[in-house]
Amino acid sequence: MEILIKASQFILSLSLLIVLHELGHFIPAKLFKTRVEKFYLFFDYKFSLFKKKIGDTVYGIGWIPLGGYVKISGMIDESMDTEQLAQPAQPWEFRSKPAWQRLIIMLGGVFVNFVLGILIYICLMWAYGEKFLPNESVNNKDGIWVQDSLAMKIGLETGDKILTIDGEKIRKFNGITLGFINGNNFTVERNGEILEKKLPVDFIAKLMDRRKNEEGPVVSTRYPFIIAKVQKDSINENSGLKPKDIVTSINGDNIKYYDEAEAILSKYKGQEITLSVKRGNEIKEIPVKVTDRGTLGVVFGGVSYNDLAKLGYYDLADIEYSFAEAVPAGLNKSWKTLTDYVKQLKKIFNPSTGAYKGLGGFISIGSIFPDEWSAESFWNITAFLSIMLGFMNLLPIPALDGGHVVFTLWEMITGKKPGDKFLEYAQVVGFILLIALLLFANGNDIFRLFK
Structure with missing residues (x-):
């Protein structure tokens, strides 16, 4: 059930991002009277799960969940349909449009991704604020x-x-x-x-x-020695210790944190000692035995930051934002998300860091969703993925939006348009690079699962 919940959130988030990204291309293409032949969620190699033609455009859902696309007339894209390029250019085709219009069409998807991520973060700041341990x-x-x-x-x-x-x-x-x-x-x-x-x-x-x-x-933070449970059949099962007891001293040695207990207990291996524990508002003295390994046979933990705050160990930040305050807070969050992602990407391309080992595919992305539905978590992850998708598509790799943008900018600067054959070969090279990256990332996922 947990896997199903994670997978459902992943598919919902991915579908939303893909549709909106492709809509970012679709709308300016229509505004500039460019014919859009297909608008697809996922890829439809050989067949579609669903399709319907409205006007000049076929809207559909493919069966390969690796993304989505809009097929624009007169454009060399992932469909690799070059037959129409052998014919004279038509006024409704992408290749007939001025360079500045083609640039806007290609940047539309990336623009939507960045704007969507920013808007989600702003709304999250407004709705939930920020709660964290400073x-x-x-x-x-x-x-x-x-x-x-x-x-x-x-x-x-x-x-x-x-x-x-x-x-x-x-x-x-x-x-x-x-x-x-x-x-x-x-x-x-x-x-x-x-x-x-x-x-x-x-x-x-x-x-x-x-x-x-x-x-x-x-x-991690330093925690008080709070007993989560007394282990069954342990040396102190019937000692009187109870879950949520807080150990405050060991045989007269006061302790504030759990990490102080190990050294003290090691002095009393195999001996009987007395623990002072706080239970509610009372302090109780409880005789216990220490194992030969210097342990008590209890499980420590089961406390959250909220619990620690109530006990007076730490002060949590709980910031609420008005909508006006949420705007700069959301923008700052978006910028930090982007810059952090760029830093990680730089390390991935530096072999000495070993960061490429952590590159993940669909399993890694799906695993970051919680195993219980949480609107706040879902939209936080979706905002992150939207900004990540926007940046990745902006990379100057043929077959990505960024590759088309580079060629269009080159044309605008030099006045020379790259040839159709060059664009076709570049698209093939870019597609091979993307497939290789996809196989490597998902291969890492599979390797980690077996490991």
């Missing part, structure tokens, strides 16, 4: 908890306060891992001293190669 709140307390081997490898220690990444102050604590992915260096405060740290070039590769039990954020 990094400043963590730094104002006792810093981070380091339990991840990668965090240790890049020189982090429990209690460190991460200040900046690439000179930029960190606003949201949950943004630290993404900051490390995009960054090159960072600064921490340790015992009052400011330290400069350099991220390894292959940080992203190391991030993906972590052990399964370390997947998630590289660093």
Whole structure:
């Protein structure tokens, strides 16, 4: 059921983005009296799931869910229909239109993607505001908890306060891992001293190669020792410990955070000790046994940031925006999303980073949707994908909108239009590159599944 919910959201989001993107080409083409032969969601090689002709245009749904397209008369596109190009140019064809009109038609899809992403972010800021744990709140307390081997490898220690990444102050604590992915260096405060740290070039590769039990954020907040459950048949099953008990001291040694408990418990392996636990408004003294491994046979955790805020450990930000305030907030969010994506793309094209290993296809994209329906999450992801789709289509690769834009700009600057044969060959090369990229990305997904 969870997979079905994820897949349904993915298909809905993808379909929405494709239709609107192609509509961005369709509308200016119609405005400039250019004939549009087909308007398709997904590709229709050999046959269609649905099609209907209205006027000069066939509207349909293909069976290959790899995108969509509009087929514009007199244009060399992914359909590779070059027969009409052998005939004299007709006034309703794309090739007969002035260069500036062709440029607008080609930029229409990208324009819609960017505008859609911005509008969604603005509406999300207006409807939901922002709720997050400020990094400043963590730094104002006792810093981070380091339990991840990668965090240790890049020189982090429990209690460190991460200040900046690439000179930029960190606003949201949950943004630290993404900051490390995009960054090159960072600064921490340790015992009052400011330290400069350099991220390894292959940080992203190391991030993906972590052990399964370390997947998630590289660093985390420090948590109180809250018992989630007492394990069945454990040494302390009948000790009187209960879920939601907060351990405040171990045999007289006061503790504030769970990470302080391990060293203390290691001193009492195989012994009986007394825990002080906070239960509601009471403090209870409970005798327990420590295993030979220095554990108590309990599961720690089960707390959220909201729980920590209620306990007074951190202060959460809960920002509400009027519509006027949501506009700049949505624009800033859109710009940050775009710049972060560009930084990641740069690292993918640098083999030494190992970022290409993380390139994913449909499985990766589908997996970022939650396994329960959430309008806020769905539209957040859709906004991100819209901006990502807009930027990817703007890349100067033949077969993408950006490739057509480059050739049109060349014509406008030099006054020389590329030949039809050149455009045809360029389209073939671009299509091969895209297929290779698609196979590599989805191959990565399949490899990770089996791994």
